[in-house]
Amino acid sequence: MPKKMILPDNFAKFCDFYKKSKDSFADLELINSELKTNKQISLFARTGDGSLIGFWNHNKDNSLENCPLIWIDSEGEPNSVITKNFDDFLRILPYDTGFIYDVISSYTNFKAYPDLFSDPADDFEINSVKSYVDLANKHHKNYKKFIHWLENDTNLEVSSNPYKIILAALESIRVFNHTIDECYKRKYID
Numbered sequence: 500m501p502k503k504m505i506l507p508d509n510f511a512k513f514c515d516f517y518k519k520s521k522d523s524f525a526d527l528e529l530i531n532s533e534l535k536t537n538k539q540i541s542l543f544a545r546t547g548d549g550s551l552i553g554f555w556n557h558n559k560d561n562s563l564e565n566c567p568l569i570w571i572d573s574e575g576e577p578n579s580v581i582t583k584n585f586d587d588f589l590r591i592l593p594y595d596t597g598f599i600y601d602v603i604s605s606y607t608n609f610k611a612y613p614d615l616f617s618d619p620a621d622d623f624e625i626n627s628v629k630s631y632v633d634l635a636n637k638h639h640k641n642y643k644k645f646i647h648w649l650e651n652d653t654n655l656e657v658s659s660n661p662y663k664i665i666l667a668a669l670e671s672i673r674v675f676n677h678t679i680d681e682c683y684k685r686k687y688i689d
């Protein structure tokens with residue numbers, strides 16, 4: 500990571516909100532307020548199953564403001580870009596990390612085996628994703644506080660179509676899987 504990394508404006512606010520939360524608001528744990536990083540990947544969170552979320556600084560800029568966010572799965576796949584930037588991540592987080600996993604897993608399976616899997620657009624219609632919000636609200640005591648914080652402290656709104664946000668990232672930034680595969684190959688095979 501370059502010496503002086505510029506973080507997204509809402510990242511420090513998010514870390515501060517997380518630290519002050521006594522109970523969960525999503526299936527997410529900050530790894531550390533200091534980013535765990537290498538030259539291209541800066542990890543900041545872990546899901547309940549051990550999957551990792553971070554920034555992918557594929558252009559190696561000094562700013563993470565417009566870097567996509569990535570998911571590195573605890574089971575090996577899917578590894579994927581999940582949003583184009585941190586603010587988009589905050590806008591889909593109210594659907595919780597299970598939603599993110601379900602979308603990228605469905606997308607990955609459909610792209611690899613279109614004859615075997617249905618188009619994920621059919622599975623994540625706007626009306627059907629409300630169940631993820633209901634589940635997150637039920638399981639996380641600070642869910643409503645998170646929504647209040649999101650709307651008031653960051654001036655962001657919960658996405659009305661979180662699938663579309665993830666799909667936009669998946670369709671525009673397609674090379675992340677290759678990057679992860681190359682990292683593993685260099686580390687474990689070469």
